Amino acid sequence: MHSRPCVLALLALVGLPSLAAAQLTVRADRDLRFGVVIQGVSKYVPPNDPIYSGEFEFTASIGNQVQLRFTLPNNLAGPAGATMPITFGNNDAIAQGTGPTSVPVIFNPKGVSVFRLVTSNRILVFIGGRVTPAANQRTGSYTAPIVFTVTIL
Amino acid sequence: MHNLTKVAALMGLALGVTATAAAQNNATINATAVIQQPIVVSAARALDFGNVFPGVASTIGVAAASSGEFAVTGQASSPANMTFVLPTNLVNGGNNLPIGTWTGYWNQANNAVAGGTAFTPSAGSTGMTFSGTGNAWVFVGATVTPAVAQVAGTYTGTVQMTVTY
Amino acid sequence: MRPGLRVSFLVVAAYLVGALNSRPAHAQGVMVAPHVVYMDHRTRSGSLTLYNPGNDPVEVSIETFFAYPVSDSAGGFELHTVEHPDSTMPSAAGWVQAYPRRMTVPPQQRQTVRLLGRPPANLVDGEYWARLIVTAKGGQVPVTGVSDSAGITVGLTLEVRTILPVLYRKGPVTTGVAVSGLRASVEGDSLVVRARLVRSGSAAFIGTMNGALIDVSGKVVARFSIPQAVYFEMEPRFTTSVAGLPRGQYRLRFEATTERQDLPAEVILPMAPVRDSLEVALP
Numbered sequence: 001m002h003s004r005p006c007v008l009a010l011l012a013l014v015g016l017p018s019l020a021a022a023q024l025t026v027r028a029d030r031d032l033r034f035g036v037v038i039q040g041v042s043k044y045v046p047p048n049d050p051i052y053s054g055e056f057e058f059t060a061s062i063g064n065q066v067q068l069r070f071t072l073p074n075n076l077a078g079p080a081g082a083t084m085p086i087t088f089g090n091n092d093a094i095a096q097g098t099g100p101t102s103v104p105v106i107f108n109p110k111g112v113s114v115f116r117l118v119t120s121n122r123i124l125v126f127i128g129g130r131v132t133p134a135a136n137q138r139t140g141s142y143t144a145p146i147v148f149t150v151t152i153l
Numbered sequence: 154m155h156n157l158t159k160v161a162a163l164m165g166l167a168l169g170v171t172a173t174a175a176a177q178n179n180a181t182i183n184a185t186a187v188i189q190q191p192i193v194v195s196a197a198r199a200l201d202f203g204n205v206f207p208g209v210a211s212t213i214g215v216a217a218a219s220s221g222e223f224a225v226t227g228q229a230s231s232p233a234n235m236t237f238v239l240p241t242n243l244v245n246g247g248n249n250l251p252i253g254t255w256t257g258y259w260n261q262a263n264n265a266v267a268g269g270t271a272f273t274p275s276a277g278s279t280g281m282t283f284s285g286t287g288n289a290w291v292f293v294g295a296t297v298t299p300a301v302a303q304v305a306g307t308y309t310g311t312v313q314m315t316v317t318y
Numbered sequence: 319m320r321p322g323l324r325v326s327f328l329v330v331a332a333y334l335v336g337a338l339n340s341r342p343a344h345a346q347g348v349m350v351a352p353h354v355v356y357m358d359h360r361t362r363s364g365s366l367t368l369y370n371p372g373n374d375p376v377e378v379s380i381e382t383f384f385a386y387p388v389s390d391s392a393g394g395f396e397l398h399t400v401e402h403p404d405s406t407m408p409s410a411a412g413w414v415q416a417y418p419r420r421m422t423v424p425p426q427q428r429q430t431v432r433l434l435g436r437p438p439a440n441l442v443d444g445e446y447w448a449r450l451i452v453t454a455k456g457g458q459v460p461v462t463g464v465s466d467s468a469g470i471t472v473g474l475t476l477e478v479r480t481i482l483p484v485l486y487r488k489g490p491v492t493t494g495v496a497v498s499g500l501r502a503s504v505e506g507d508s509l510v511v512r513a514r515l516v517r518s519g520s521a522a523f524i525g526t527m528n529g530a531l532i533d534v535s536g537k538v539v540a541r542f543s544i545p546q547a548v549y550f551e552m553e554p555r556f557t558t559s560v561a562g563l564p565r566g567q568y569r570l571r572f573e574a575t576t577e578r579q580d581l582p583a584e585v586i587l588p589m590a591p592v593r594d595s596l597e598v599a600l601p
Contacts, residue, residue, distance in 0.1 A: 031182045194454075
C-alpha cells in the first residue's frame with residue numbers, strides 16, 4: 001500500500017515536460033548559398049551577407065555560458081562523385097544577440113567558442129566561406145552539410 | 154522512509170536525464186553551389202607596331218612577338234567560329250592611316266604559332282575547335298601603310314572579334 | 319606643321335587586341351556563364367553571370383537576335399542569321415530581353431544579368447531559340463614606344479563579342495536526331511568522318527557525337543567525342559588522328575547521344591542513342 005504513491009510519483013515526474021530542455025533550442029534558418037560559381041573562379045560569401053550567408057539561431061537563458069561549435073565540411077559533393085573544396089576563414093562567423101544593446105561578435109568557425117548570454121536569450125549566428133572550383137570543375141550542383149552545436153556549460 | 158528515499162533517488166535520476174538532454178543541441182544547414190562552365194574571349198596581347206616611319210609600311214606577322222593575341226576558353230572539344238570586323242584605316246580627325254593585309258592563326262594546343270591553322274581574319278566565318286581542355290589561342294597581324302606626308306597625331310580604330318558558340 | 323614632326327617617328331600603336339604589353343593578360347573580355355542559357359516558360363526567366371577577371375573595368379552590352387547553327391560545305395560550323403523570322407521560325411529573339419542590357423563590370427567582380435521572356439499569349443508548346451551577343455569593351459588604351467617629344471599617343475577601342483544560345487521551353491518537349499550518309503576518308507594522318515544529321519522532335523538536339531575506330535581484334539585504336547547541336551539539319555565534320563596505325567581494315571562505330579557533362583542534368587532531354595557504323599580501310 002505504501003508503494004503505490006511512490007510509483008505514481010515516479011510516473012508523474014516522468015510525464016512532466018522537460019523544463020531544462022526548453023532552455024536550449026537550436027534552429028537552422030538559412031543555407032550558406034554560393035549560387036552560380038564559375039569554373040576556376042573562387043567565390044567568397046562573407047558571414048554578414050544578408051542573403052547568402054548561412055544562418056542559425058539558438059535560445060538559452062540569460063546568464064548561461066554556451067559553447068558554440070561547427071562541424072565544417074572540407075569539400076562540397078557534386079555530380080558523379082566530384083568534389084569542390086570549401087574553406088572557412090578565422091573571421092567567417094558572427095554571433096549577434098537580438099537584444100537592443102547587443103553588438104555582433106566575430107569569431108572563428110573552425111574552433112570552439114564560449115560566450116555568456118548577457119543581454120539576449122536569442123542569438124543569431126551567421127557563417128560565411130569560400131569555394132574554390134578547379135578550372136575543369138565538373139558542372140552541376142554541389143552541397144555539403146554544416147552542423148552547428150550549442151552546449152550549455 | 155525507504156520509499157521516500159527511493160522516490161527521491163528516482164526524482165534525482167529523472168532530473169539528471171533531463172538536464173543532460175538540455176545541455177547540448179544542434180542544427181544543420183547545407184552549403185550549396187552550382188558550377189557553370191564559362192566561355193571567355195580575352196585579349197591577351199596587343200598588336201604593337203612600335204615606331205612607324207612616314208612613307209614606310211610596317212608589317213607585324215602572326216609569329217612576331219608583338220602580334221595580337223586572343224585567348225579563348227569554352228567547352229572542351231567543341232566547335233565554334235570566329236568573325237572579325239576590321240578597320241581599313243586608323244583615323245586621326247580627317248586623316249587616315251591605312252591598315253590591311255590582315256593575317257591570322259589559331260591553335261588549340263598552345264599559345265604558339267606552330268602546329269595550328271593559318272587563316273585570313275574577315276567578316277566571314279572561320280571555324281575553330283576548342284582543345285580537350287577547352288582552350289584555343291588566336292593570333293592576328295597586319296600591315297600599316299603611312300603616307301610620306303602622313304600627319305602626326307593620334308590614330309585610332311576599333312577591332313571586333315566575335316566567337317560564336 | 320613643325321618640320322621636326324614630319325621626320326620624327328610617327329608612333330602608331332595599333333593596339334588591336336587587348337592591353338599594353340606591360341599589362342597583365344585578360345585585360346579585356348568577360349567570362350560568361352553558362353554557355354547555354356535555358357529558360358522555362360513556368361518562370362519565364364533565366365540568368366547569366368558575367369565575371370571580369372581583369373584589372374580594369376569592362377563595359378558590357380547584351381543584345382538578342384535569331385540564328386541557328388548550320389554546317390558549311392566543308393562540314394564546319396556556321397551561324398545562320400534570320401533578320402526577320404516569320405511565324406514558322408521558332409524565334410524567341412523578339413520577346414526575350416536581358417536586364418540590364420548595358421553595364422560596367424568592375425575588375426574581379428560579378429554581374430548577374432536576368433533574362434525575362436514575354437512570349438505571345440498563344441505560344442504553342444515547344445522550344446524557342448534566340449542568340450545572345452555579349453559585347454565587352456575595355457575602353458581606349460595608350461601605347462608604349464612613344465618617342466616623339468610632342469607626346470603623340472594612339473589608342474584603340476577594343477571589342478570582343480561572345481554569341482551564345484538561349485533555349486526557351488514551354489511545356490513538354492522532345493528531341494531526336496537521325497543519322498545518315500555516314501562516310502569516312504583519310505586526310506593526312508587524320509580520319510575525317512562526315513554524317514548527315516537531321517533533328518526530330520520539338521527541341522534542338524543538344525548532345526555529343528562519339529566515334530570509335532576499332533581494329534580486327536576488337537580494340538579501340540582511335541576515338542572522338544564532340545559536343546554537337548542540331549537545330550534543323552547539319553552535315554558536320556569530325557576528325558581523329560590515325561597517325562601510326564597500321565594499314566588495314568577497321569570498323570568505325572558512330573553514336574549520337576544527348577549525354578553532356580557541361581550541362582545540368584535537368585535540361586538534358588532523354589533520347590535513345592542513335593548508332594551507325596561502317597568499314598574503313600587505312601592505307
